Amino acid sequence: MSDTPALLVKQLTVNYDKVPVLWDIHFSIPAGNTVGVIGPNGAGKSTLLKAILQMIDPLSGKVEFFGLPFKKARARIAYVPQRSSVDWDFPITTLEVVMMGLYGRLGLFAWCGSKEKKEALNALDMVGMSSFADRQISQLSGGQQQRVFIARALLQDADLYFMDEPFAGVDMATEQSIMQLLRDLKAKGKTLFIVHHDLNTVEAYFDWVIMLNTSLVACGPVKEVWTELALSETYGRGSFVLDEAVKLSLRRTSGFK
């Protein structure tokens, strides 16, 4: 494997209404790692993901994927949004959701025949959901919904996976089976970038960790950076002042007293 990092983030700053949500983030991730993004609520974890994937415009900064800009690397990237970010009452079947994973590769106008359908069913089978293919998504449980999302990402057949809290609101058994799938992906040399909230499992799940609280607290192999000091810096009282200042600044800059 070459020395080009799978993900390189340079001086990334994201503002919402002139208030920094992410401030001067700089890190690089070597390929083939499972990376956990850790930080308290409002630390900008999801924002980091969205800024990296160009869904929100950063104020400044540059992101490279395998040394390439986003547009050129898009086909090698898969994204799993937060489960709660979508409308699960939408009129769509499980299989149709999974099929979305194909369009990035094949194009939006590609004809999806039996071969593609088989691929999608195969992905569903990998997450143990093939019997739910024709089910309407509103009938799925939380863990099943998450597995459908994972199946869609598997179908994208990417090299770099971004996942926003894939274990949120998921039962233990599902968490374990998802984790096994992620380990399989890692074994194939894929890079996984996962926003995570359960501090207890960090050491078991990840080999690289990014600790975030608006600014970057630490980034590196879990064994090196996962320390009490870094944790207290990430979750410590220091951030309360920042939160307060952010709120104040938001009011001032939008003209409220």
Added chain:
Amino acid sequence: MSYSLLDFFTDPVLRAPTLGSIFMCISSSLVGVIVVIRKRSLLGEALSHASYPGIALGVTLLAAFFTPSSDGFALAVLGCAFISSLLGMLLIDLLQKRFRVKDDAALCFVLSSFFGLGVLIASRIQTTHALWYKQVQAFLYGQTATMRDIHILIYAALLVFTCVTLGLLYREIQILTFDRSFGQSIGINSKFVETAVLLLTVLAIVIGIRSVGVVMMAGMLIAPALASRQLTHTLKHMFIVSGVIGAISGFCGNYFSVMIPFYLKAEKLSLPTGPMILLTASFLCLLALLFAPQRGLITRMLRVLKFKRNCQLENILKALWKEEKKEGVLLQEVASSQNLSSFKTWLRMRKLLSKGWLSIENHRFILSDKGEKKAREVVRLHRLWELYLVHLGHCKDKVHASAEEMEHVLTPELEKQLTDFLRNPMHDPHDQPIPHKEGKE
């Protein structure tokens, strides 16, 4: 005069309004699907009202130069309506983004202010230019009777345009509406798709106001889409069903407005087409809301009743099994123990007899082998659930009520999971034996 169904498509006077309305209703029903799944139903209402000042102003300005009856005039007025509606849309956007007005407030503000402006212009010309005023009024409540063959072509062309655009953008719309951020991550240009959808919405509204009018247009967007949402569970089918309901409404509106006065022998009774179209669509929507096989209110109520009856049946079986009376029980005894009226008890017993769960001897009901098996299953679920709750840390005196409910709900899969989780238990928390499945005594 009496017309056959076919006459509505061939008669030189009837065919233009009928076909025109059908095409227009299909396009608004299709666009309505997007509006409904994006949960932006009020947008249709706001945009249709926002077109009114455009119509009033357009008629006033254009009538000074053209004869109001020419085809070009009608199209030009629709153009003005389109621009006016578009301005309304931009204002909504501006209010939300710049002035941070909430979505619903911005929509209501644009709806009422634009409509008010339209009313003002219309009332100005009411007395001075009565002919122009009539033209404006035609758009307020819709008027199909004056449509000519050229309108069939115009509306057909607009329908084809709508269908082609929707067909091309189908996957984008599906992905972006369901999961916007995923759509962006695979490279869908969300701004382009959203602008296209909004323009299509404005277009569908402007097409529609000629038939059903500014005031009722939003209903034509929403009603067929809502009905089809009740009946389908994929977006593709939702578009198809909505389009069909739209077409039916468009036809029936015209049919009823001509034929009802005829049937009632009241030739002077005038039933305007626009409201008839909307009433048909609303009626179909109401039917779907009430009777849709999965989501309909009545169908769900029937299912609740059936479930309740099933609970009563199972409770009776359970009681008979527990009493273990070889000589059987009387109807009255069951009624008092189950707290049911004797008539209801009689009905339930008849059902149990017909299922073969009971037999009857000398007016006494006796549990059959089949019934006993069923009763044991219910009791098993009840006691498994009690044990499970105690396992979770609940007090054993308080688990009975929950088990009374769960015994009727638990599926065989869940039962298996419970059995495995509790390691195939023999006794419930109250030291009662948990009956095993048949053959596993």
